[in-house]
Amino acid sequence: MALTFFNTFTRRKEEFKPIIDGEVRMYTCGPTVYDFAHIGNFRAYIFEDLLRRYLIYRGFKVTQVMNLTDIDDKTIRGCNAKGISLNDYTAIYKKAFFEDLDALKIQSAEHYPEATAHIKEMVDMVKILLEKGIAYTMGSSIYYRITEFPNYGRLSGMNLAELKTGVRIDVEEYEKETAADFALWKGWDESDGKVFWETELGKGRPGWHIECSAMSMKYLGQTFDIHTGGVDNIFPHHENEIAQSEGATGKRFVNYWMHNAHLMVEGRKMAKSFNNFYTLKDLLNRGLHPLAVRYVLLSTHYRQQLNFTFDGVKAALASLQRLWDFHTNITDAPHGDSGGRISSLVREAREKFIGGLDDDLNVSPAFAAVFDLVKGANIVLSEVGGLSPAEKREILETWDGFDSVLGVIKPPEESLIIDEEIERLIQERIDARKRKDYAESDRIRDHLSGKGIILEDTKIGTKWKRKVK
Numbered sequence: 001m002a003l004t005f006f007n008t009f010t011r012r013k014e015e016f017k018p019i020i021d022g023e024v025r026m027y028t029c030g031p032t033v034y035d036f037a038h039i040g041n042f043r044a045y046i047f048e049d050l051l052r053r054y055l056i057y058r059g060f061k062v063t064q065v066m067n068l069t070d071i072d073d074k075t076i077r078g079c080n081a082k083g084i085s086l087n088d089y090t091a092i093y094k095k096a097f098f099e100d101l102d103a104l105k106i107q108s109a110e111h112y113p114e115a116t117a118h119i120k121e122m123v124d125m126v127k128i129l130l131e132k133g134i135a136y137t138m139g140s141s142i143y144y145r146i147t148e149f150p151n152y153g154r155l156s157g158m159n160l161a162e163l164k165t166g167v168r169i170d171v172e173e174y175e176k177e178t179a180a181d182f183a184l185w186k187g188w189d190e191s192d193g194k195v196f197w198e199t200e201l202g203k204g205r206p207g208w209h210i211e212c213s214a215m216s217m218k219y220l221g222q223t224f225d226i227h228t229g230g231v232d233n234i235f236p237h238h239e240n241e242i243a244q245s246e247g248a249t250g251k252r253f254v255n256y257w258m259h260n261a262h263l264m265v266e267g268r269k270m271a272k273s274f275n276n277f278y279t280l281k282d283l284l285n286r287g288l289h290p291l292a293v294r295y296v297l298l299s300t301h302y303r304q305q306l307n308f309t310f311d312g313v314k315a316a317l318a319s320l321q322r323l324w325d326f327h328t329n330i331t332d333a334p335h336g337d338s339g340g341r342i343s344s345l346v347r348e349a350r351e352k353f354i355g356g357l358d359d360d361l362n363v364s365p366a367f368a369a370v371f372d373l374v375k376g377a378n379i380v381l382s383e384v385g386g387l388s389p390a391e392k393r394e395i396l397e398t399w400d401g402f403d404s405v406l407g408v409i410k411p412p413e414e415s416l417i418i419d420e421e422i423e424r425l426i427q428e429r430i431d432a433r434k435r436k437d438y439a440e441s442d443r444i445r446d447h448l449s450g451k452g453i454i455l456e457d458t459k460i461g462t463k464w465k466r467k468v469k
């Protein structure tokens with residue numbers, strides 16, 4: 001079977017054919033670094049991580065770019081409110097973002113360009129759009145004239161006639177020719193405070209959409225393979241990226257557009273504005289395991305909505321524990337020989353795994369393949385009593401391959417300790433302190449610390465949390 005992806009642009013599944021054989025260039029819209037990312041955002045980054053990892057598993061060389069949106073209304077408002085520079089303000093959230101990526105085992109992209117470091121590229125692009133008559137100046141700002149781009153609305157299925165007269169997208173931009181025209185460059189006003197750039201376009205700052213067009217094309221070329229984001233990015237953000245990029249180059253911008261559905265909380269999208277969000281640290285502080293969070297965000301197909309619950313994360317850890325135990329049991333299995341049964345189990349698991357993920361990253365059959373292998377190999381192990389070195393190798397190599405895609409099925413060194421054991425050790429430490437055996441109490445604290453568990457003694461007892469690596 002061929003590798004297929006659902007392309008938002010054509011609204012159907014298509015066989016994936018990269019521009020250059022064996023290579024994939026992809027762009028993923030990154031975080032707006034005005035605050036800590038919430039786990040809804042991480043659903044998008046985990047979908048993109050799965051895509052990246054699977055492409056690598058299928059033998060492609062991947063070049064991924066994820067931007068950091070450090071210039072927008074929210075970052076500017078934030079730094080001005082605190083009276084610090086834009087860079088000082090966003091640095092905190094950039095650092096936290098990379099820590100969360102690590103904790104969730106999201107692989108690094110090849111490039112993380114920041115808007116603040118690419119003003120020149122944006123200005124150059126706006127200049128081309130002005131020269132072509134696709135952009136126009138109003139006051140000190142510059143807008144994109146959507147009527148100059150006949151394909152405007154193709155990605156999102158919006159109707160251009162409706163957009164022309166429709167509701168204003170941004171009430172403050174009252175001077176535009178057409179309601180859905182959008183800002184490429186925003187002239188400075190007092191609310192921007194010290195945040196501005198003096199450029200050939202005047203004193204001001206870029207609009208959000210131009211940031212992604214300029215940075216994606218700089219690192220990936222004028223036409224590249226895949227562009228991703230959450231469904232909320234389809235309109236207006238990605239629609240505008242297409243208009244800007246294709247308007248400027250006259251070439252097709254992106255071949256495959258892929259969008260993930262939302263993480264929901266009680267029927268609503270998880271969002272800062274609804275105040276129904278959790279950051280990763282919120283969850284870790286409640287004792288949840290980062291890989292259980294990864295598993296929850298990963299194990300529902302990316303185009304299906306996913307409802308977040310704490311029980312879901314707790315159940316996820318139990319499933320993972322089973323997979324981690326299996327890995328340990330296979331590694332430690334005594335000598336034996338199944339006479340070919342293991343080889344056929346492994347072959348079936350691989351076929352099912354690839355068959356599922358080839359079909360628009362369908363993770364359900366892929367995880368089913370993993371659990372089938374566990375079940376099958378456990379039966380063999382209990383009947384035969386052991387494995388030959390070649391059989392062990394077969395299982396463990398396949399497991400490594402699956403884990404290179406899923407990133408959750410191998411036991412992480414520091415998390416071989418489960419909640420019940422932590423609670424037991426904390427109780428032992430309390431007992432030790434009662435008998436004034438401080439050496440023992442310190443030993444338990446150090447032991448837990450070595451396993452990545454931090455204890456905190458409070459008035460209402462001892463609390464614990466997992467260290468974020």
Ligand code: AMP
Nearest residue numbers: 031032040041043044229230262263270
């Ligand atoms: P932002 O920082 O708002 O630009 O969002 C970063 C990424 O997270 C984008 O790809 C969004 O589409 C995505 N996103 C935001 N909220 C959610 C959610 N509740 N579920 C899934 N993805 C989301």
Ligand code: ZN
Nearest residue numbers: 029030212237
């Ligand atoms: Zn973007």
